[in-house]
Amino acid sequence: MLVRFTKMHGLGNDFMVIDALSQRVRLTPKIVRKLADRHTGIGFDQLLLVEPPSRPDMDFRYRIYNADGSEVEHCGNGARCFGRFVRERRLTVKDEIHVETARGQAILYLLPDRQVDVDMGVPELRPAEVPFSAEQQAVVYPVEVDGETIELSVVSMGNPHGVLLVDDVDTAAVETLGPALEAHPRFPKKANIGFMQVINRGEIRLRVYERGAGETLACGTGACAAVVAGRLRGLLDEEVLVHLPGGELRIRWPGEGSSLRMTGPAATVYEGQIYL
Numbered sequence: 203m204l205v206r207f208t209k210m211h212g213l214g215n216d217f218m219v220i221d222a223l224s225q226r227v228r229l230t231p232k233i234v235r236k237l238a239d240r241h242t243g244i245g246f247d248q249l250l251l252v253e254p255p256s257r258p259d260m261d262f263r264y265r266i267y268n269a270d271g272s273e274v275e276h277c278g279n280g281a282r283c284f285g286r287f288v289r290e291r292r293l294t295v296k297d298e299i300h301v302e303t304a305r306g307q308a309i310l311y312l313l314p315d316r317q318v319d320v321d322m323g324v325p326e327l328r329p330a331e332v333p334f335s336a337e338q339q340a341v342v343y344p345v346e347v348d349g350e351t352i353e354l355s356v357v358s359m360g361n362p363h364g365v366l367l368v369d370d371v372d373t374a375a376v377e378t379l380g381p382a383l384e385a386h387p388r389f390p391k392k393a394n395i396g397f398m399q400v401i402n403r404g405e406i407r408l409r410v411y412e413r414g415a416g417e418t419l420a421c422g423t424g425a426c427a428a429v430v431a432g433r434l435r436g437l438l439d440e441e442v443l444v445h446l447p448g449g450e451l452r453i454r455w456p457g458e459g460s461s462l463r464m465t466g467p468a469a470t471v472y473e474g475q476i477y478l
């Protein structure tokens with residue numbers, strides 16, 4: 203089966219995007235892993251599959267797969283790339299796009315200069331809903347890793363996140379603590395792990411070790427989770443500029459019970475065809 207695809211990225215978090223409206227595509231975890239291989243495949247952090255919606259009030263549905271083949275609930279950079287993809291391929295003429303995801307729905311607003319603003323939904327803080335194992339809800343949880351206690355905030359943006367504070371993201375133990383916390387037994391569905399350095403009340407630096415993909419150049423849901431964690435700790439204001447290795451995202455969160463808004467770029471790299 204010959205499949206057309208588009209290679210895209212949001213701040214270096216890269217995607218293979220497939221239109222499953224105009225072509226038949228059957229994906230398995232094994233096929234996704236093969237395509238994700240950066241030496242023998244296309245190479246990407248996530249694959250996005252654009253499908254027709256199942257609800258009449260939605261414009262599209264899109265599915266998200268990590269490079270390890272697992273299907274996930276939400277993806278911030280992916281949402282922006284999805285928005286540009288459906289416009290560039292003329293699958294819609296709308297500037298406000300309502301899309302179904304495995305976590306529910308997201309609303310995208312296409313802006314000038316390839317920027318996309320996304321309503322990322324209301325963060326979930328109840329540990330059982332993240333999911334994270336804890337007796338009761340807290341702002342930070344002590345988590346044991348190899349005899350060391352890490353102070354972790356946990357947030358669901360539809361997908362699970364743990365966020366820890368570091369003095370300097372450049373020297374943070376992302377390569378060792380990232381995988382240890384991603385697969386920590388207190389996260390039954392694993393988690394994305396954010397390492398956040400607070401610069402001031404309106405700016406942070408962030409590196410994210412992503413579940414199912416390893417460290418990426420940027421993570422949109424990770425940026426949202428970090429701002430939620432920083433706000434709950436009383437360290438951040440409502441609007442925060444998040445500096446990631448791949449560039450900047452602007453995140454706004456009024457507080458508990460409110461949706462987060464994320465604004466950032468989305469770029470197309472090339473189009474191609476591949477036999478699956």
Ligand SMILES: N[C@@H](CCC[C@H](N)C(=O)O)C(=O)O
Pocket residue numbers: 215247248268274275276277278279280361362394412413414415418420421422423424
């Ligand atoms: N890169 C994404 C998040 C993709 C999913 C994540 N790895 C997970 O397993 O939950 C983003 O920009 O949010």
